[in-house]
Each structure stands twice: as C-alpha cells, then as structure tokens.
Amino acid sequence: MESSSSGPTPMITGRQYTNEGEKLKDPTVFRQAIGALQYLTNTRPGIAFSVNKLSQFMSSPTLDHWQGIKRILRYLQGTIHHCLHIKPSTDLDLAGFSDADWATRVDDRKSMAGQCVFLGETLVSWSSRKQRVVSRSSTESEYRALADLAAEIAWTCSLLDELKLPLPRKPTRVIT
16 A cells, blocks of 8 residues: 555545445454554544444455545555644633534434534544434534533533643634
8 A cells, every 4th residue: 555646535425335245355454454543543533434434344344345444544645744733832722613414324314423622722532423313403413412512521621620720711612
C-alpha cells in the first residue's frame, strides 16, 4: 500500500456493506488491520465511522470488506499529516457540538449521532454512534444527540471541578 495513490475519503458515501460475496481465505489479516485502525481512531477520528462499519464483519469478512480496508489505508496515506493536536492554552472555555442524521440506517432505521467537546482549542471528548432507539422525527434524533452532549459536558465540568480547574464561562453548544 506504500506506493498506492491516496484516496479523497475513507469510505464511499452511502456505501452499504453486506455479508454477501467471496469470503477472504485468511480473515486474520483483516482482523489485524481492523485492530490497528481502531487504535488509530484515537488521533484520527475521521476514520472512526468507516472502521466501525467494517469491524461489524470480523467473523466473516469478504473481498468487498477488504477493499474497504484498503480505501481507508489510501485515505490515511493522503492525509498522513492530519491528526488531532493537543496544545497548551490559557483559554479554558468548554464548547460542545452535536449533530444527528435521522433514520439513515436502512437495516434498522436508527439515527446516527455525533458529538465533540472542546476545552479551549483542544478536543477532549468525541463520539459518533448509532442511537439506541428509533426516533420518530429528525427533531427527536437531534434532541437525543443534545441530551447525550449535555451529559458529556456535565461529566466534563464535574471532572474539571474535581481537578480544581474552574471554567471562566458556562459551556456553549452549537448544532452543525
């Protein structure tokens, strides 16, 4: 993969993986690649969704899933200098951002929700996951994402208070 061309995104938009197709002869290589990519998501959250989708096929990966792994690797090759930067700052403003994508999962109609919490310019917490219940509207899925973000911000405020780091202002939240 070192000499392959880079890819613009870690996954094709709207791509649906299934269990159908030619099975890999040695799934160990697929599992090792998924493990390495899961570790990498700590500093490269942009690949988390794609890695999560492919990790759902660990028991019986196909050649199609292996092509997905290779696409992520090509994307990483083209964005090798992109990563999270943790830098010192006197700005201790806490800001949270959340968004939800209503009922886009065709298999179970659950919404995807994502959130991130910044302390100053540093990302201190983030998540992207399928919501636990099926929402009846886009508004409901956005409110569920907001509730998850509020809980994460409350926990972060509690942790900072325990560490004796007072916040200069109330946390803020923006939906994108």
